[in-house]
Amino acid sequence: MGDRRRTSSIHDGLTLADMVRIGVKAYAACNYCQRQQAIDLPALIARVGPDFSLFNRRNKPCKLTAGCFGYTYFATDRWGGIITPFRDDAHGHRWMLEAIGERQARQEAEQARRRDDHAPS
Ligand SMILES: [Zn+2]
Numbered sequence: 357m358g359d360r361r362r363t364s365s366i367h368d369g370l371t372l373a374d375m376v377r378i379g380v381k382a383y384a385a386c387n388y389c390q391r392q393q394a395i396d397l398p399a400l401i402a403r404v405g406p407d408f409s410l411f412n413r414r415n416k417p418c419k420l421t422a423g424c425f426g427y428t429y430f431a432t433d434r435w436g437g438i439i440t441p442f443r444d445d446a447h448g449h450r451w452m453l454e455a456i457g458e459r460q461a462r463q464e465a466e467q468a469r470r471r472d473d474h475a476p477s
Contacts (some may be wrong), residue, residue, distance in 0.1 A: 367434045368444065372397055373406035380434045382410060382442070386418040387455055388426020392439075395430075412447045425462075427451070 367380075375382055375397055382395040400408075410430040418424040429451070430442045441448060 367432075368411055369409065370411065370432075370434070370442075371407050371409050372401045372404070375432070376401070380432050383431045383433075383439055384415075384420065384428045385431050385441075386420050386424060386426040386428050387451070389418060389421040389424045391418075391420040391424075392431070393420055410442055412443045414451065425458075427455075 370378075370380065372382075374380075382397060383392050384395055385392040395410075410432075414427045414429040416427040418426040418428050420428060431439045432442045433439050434442075443451075
């Protein structure tokens with residue numbers, strides 16, 4: 357676990373209150389439809405409290421586009437205005453592998469459905 361220290365940073369533990377205090381903006385973004393939406397931090401704090409953190413969290417399914425089967429992850433501009441995912445490398449890697457697996461499963465289901473459509477009855 358010695359590697360963890362290299363990829364983690366003081367920004368990783370930011371709570372919603374920390375973000376407001378230091379002026380970091382948060383965004384919800386989808387891994388599939390690619391939509392991105394700024395988060396109203398004061399409104400979110402009113403719902404979940406100031407100590408909540410968006411780090412390493414995601415929501416399924418995506419709510420940014422109706423019917424989208426992607427997931428929403430969170431991003432911030434904590435690195436000087438560049439919007440980057442708010443998660444560590446281990447979570448990013450696991451989520452990416454999951455997304456690839458889900459896409460393959462959808463494609464296989466679609467292929468099976470097409471085969472059934474063309475099958476003689
Ligand atoms: Zn989406």
